[in-house]
């Protein structure tokens with residue numbers, strides 16, 4: 001199954017945090033990393049205090065089901081000492097399953113497509129970079145979502 005994962009970090013050397021998470025993802029059994037976007041820099045959402053974020057999106061091929069993939073993402077977050085203290089607070093690493101094939105999941109643990117992705121330039125821009133013709137289940141063409149977003153607040157680096 002093809003899946004897309006969004007990664008973000010704004011603490012403890014964000015570039016290293018993201019590289020480390022990609023390495024663990026790629027080495028996990030049942031996951032093959034296919035493509036990785038450029039890095040994008042942006043301010044924390046909602047004008048929250050804290051350092052700028054780096055974000056990327058990666059494309060994987062996986063034999064894991066969606067919940068197994070979620071377990072793996074949370075395992076990586078825990079290993080990299082992500083502390084879930086403040087809602088919307090700074091974080092060493094965040095891995096969000098954005099899309100899992102064409103599947104739609106709406107459970108307590110997992111919402112796919114990711115519920116906030118269409119509002120976030122730091123998700124849609126890197127996703128567009130690696131898959132411009134993507135059609136999002138329920139939502140429609142990725143290109144149309146991007147046309148409705150403010151893109152002045154994010155830098156490709």
Ligand code: ROI
Pocket residue numbers: 007008009042043044045053054055087088089090094122
């Ligand atoms: N803000 C930015 N710019 N990038 C993120 O990855 C990010 N992640 C979050 C919140 C705290 C919502 N803000 C973010 O989880």
